[in-house]
Amino acid sequence: MLTLSGVSRKYGDVTALDGLDFTVPDDRYVSLLGASGSGKTTLLRVIAGFEEPDTGTVSFDRTRLDGVPPHLRDIGFVFQNFALFPHLSVRDNVAFGLRHRAKAAVRDPKEVIERAEAALDLVGLKGFGHRGVGAISGGQRQRVALARTLVTEPRIVLLDEPLGALDANLRARMCDELRAIRERLKVSFLHVTGSEAEALTMGDTVAILSGGRIVQDAPATRLFANPDNAAAARHLNAWNILAGQGTGAGFATGAATFALPPHLMPRGAGSLGVRFDQISIARPDAVPEGHLSFPARYLTGEFNGPTALAFFRTNDGQLVQVVDHLGQPRLPEMTEGATYALHFHPDQIRIFEGAA
Template sequence: MSAVLQLKNVHRSYAGVPALAGIDATLPNDAYVSLLGPSGSGKTTLLRVIAGFEPADGGQILFAGRRIDGVPPHQRGIGFVFQNFALFPHLSVRQNIAFGLESRVVDPVTDVKIVAGRVRDMIALVGLAGLEDRAITQISGGQKQRVALARTLVTEPSMVLLDEPLGALDANLRTRMRGELRKIRERCGVTFLHVTGSETEALAMGDTVLVLDRGRIAQSADAGTLYSRPASPDVARFLNCFNIFSGELADDAFVSPVGRLALGDARQPSAKPAYAIRYDRVSIRPKDAAPAGDEVRIEGSFVASEYSGAAINSFFALDDGRVFEVETHLSHAAPENYEERGRYALVWKKEDSLVFA
């Protein structure tokens, strides 16, 4: 698959403090790419540098094969959808979308019929038919999101940047809009780069997920690889689905504050040794249950359970004071009731563990 965007050693600092510390990444053409990272990792800065709203201090940005660092935003061919939508409240849905065509600096469209036809096609594409003459103040958050996207897409950009586009929506609408955005992108055939701080959103949306950590790309992978094989302990923490132990390798085990943990074959090179087991790979058993030969067992005291619809997350206090989390999918078994402060065995297959060393 050909690349639409290449970032080569891109830097950006504020008052001497690096926000982007040497970004190297390649974004494929005709793809949905998620950019995931915690607050302060440089996500929005990277988006603004790609768009041209802020200059890079160093490095190269290549778009469709040509360098664009130093090129004004309106000449880059890249669309931008803001988190707060940035719509004009005094204009109708139709007028907001048309604004992108009529008011652009390069080749504004002045033929009323051409504008009307392009806007009509875009309204159909994003599912806003029947709302053309509504005021922005009379439509829902999800509909505003579509108007903002349509206003960008009507200019036919080769790539669209979305800065936390679902952050202003309620939880149910966010879930619905994930599927809508993917469908719209597929119909347009352009690359979307979607910034989010939500690991669930990033994994659900992205054909490729980039993880940004302290101004650098910590991992670039498809969602399945990222979820099962994070490249570092820090990436595993961002995903919020792993129990992670510090410690060190010793012969055939990982020595941790809760004891010696048997090793599987999954290893990731890392400067910091760590042992990780995903929440949904752990089973909860009575305290006196003996593990099988291929299993790892520790003990913990039950603290609480949290119901999330399709799953229950149970929390246990380990002997070193840390909280250990277990995710049980309700499609696998009926929910269990655990005794408060009761002791239980927490068991997993050693081959399900991931060791960073």
């Protein structure tokens, strides 16, 4: 089990990691989701040993790793740009770590070839060993980078946005293959991404990095349905967040004041969260009884194949999104510039305590 305790890393006045606590269990696929500049790559580099934390500890199975050189940590790293050697064949790229690692380097040429070919077979590249890396596709180069990491049998594999350079169809296929490979090997993968869809698809557990800290980690289905805080909800790109303040009249936001049930009313500042797919739309005079609502002006729609997004602007200028699943459409025809009532049942909201 990989454990980070109180890890901080600064670059001048910029804090990339801020007293971060994080655990990657054994035999688990963990997705790490964060926005650009959130410190995702810094976190991977600290785990791998390419950088040292300013404070805090990194350990594996209770053995301290901070201060240990990268090549002695027994951690695999798949770089975003693959970092393959262009002058070497596919097989020699994979075999490089076996021949040159600091501990237990493999000297027997026959064993090197056998293990390199076995790693290529594992990632679906049997028969590609003789090719040059410039003569294969981007998706195949990604698999070579993965094979080069796996051939050394690391205790954990770090993947830095490994699907970012692939086209959409290949990304979907590689998602399935990465999960299948991990399950066969029974080692943990820590997969860093800025895509909420990719994180939720890949991870048995999804951790969200925001403000230099892990703001929540949970199974993907639980995280999506019940984020613990507004920061986690925002990163999922599926929740509208309305910041406000509990008052005697209700929960006051810039969009509207909501008469919340007493058990939902936050103590002071807080946020109301409602998912894109749980908002319905009606004329201002046709809100169903018992529903909460707020007025918003319809801006435009966006067709995405099986779904469509509708964009609205609240009275205080906040952008609100509503999703419609076209297999079971539920939204009415709307006129751009017209004002509608966006409504939802109180059971469908999440209230987050504290300032947004």
